[in-house]
Amino acid sequence: MRGLFSTLFLLLVALMIVTTEAGKNKKDKGKGPKGTSDCAEWRFGGCVPNNGDCGAGLREGTCNDQTKKLKCKVPCNWKKQFGADCKYKFSNWGECDTAAGFKTRSGTLMKALFDVECQPTITVSKPCKIKSKPKGKKGKGKGN
Numbered sequence: 001m002r003g004l005f006s007t008l009f010l011l012l013v014a015l016m017i018v019t020t021e022a023g024k025n026k027k028d029k030g031k032g033p034k035g036t037s038d039c040a041e042w043r044f045g046g047c048v049p050n051n052g053d054c055g056a057g058l059r060e061g062t063c064n065d066q067t068k069k070l071k072c073k074v075p076c077n078w079k080k081q082f083g084a085d086c087k088y089k090f091s092n093w094g095e096c097d098t099a100a101g102f103k104t105r106s107g108t109l110m111k112a113l114f115d116v117e118c119q120p121t122i123t124v125s126k127p128c129k130i131k132s133k134p135k136g137k138k139g140k141g142k143g144n
Contacts, residue, residue: 063083
């Protein structure tokens with residue numbers, strides 16, 4: 001009986017060692033070129049969606065003769081003209097240009113994520129809201 005317990009104990013210890021080593025190998029497997037890169041000056045391009053103009057995609061980075069791709073995401077409600085990686089601080093909306101029917105505002109670059117190239121200042125515009133005369137309360141209320 002004592003020999004049976006000793007054998008079971010040794011099998012249990014061996015099984016624990018095997019599963020621990022398998023877990024370590026699984027963690028090391030994903031490190032590949034990411035962990036071994038000696039390059040310090042990576043330059044990344046913008047996020048390119050896999051389908052359409054928004055959603056999950058890839059961003060390509062280069063450093064000397066090395067390239068790598070990172071997963072990224074472009075929000076579907078984002079202003080596509082200056083990209084999701086360029087963060088701007090915007091001024092207030094200007095007055096409506098009645099001739100053109102638009103109002104504009106400018107933004108200055110605050111942060112460029114992943115060292116992408118961004119314009120230092122941008123100008124955006126949107127249509128003016130047409131203000132109609134307020135309608136009277138004719139026919140509404142208790143007095144009619």
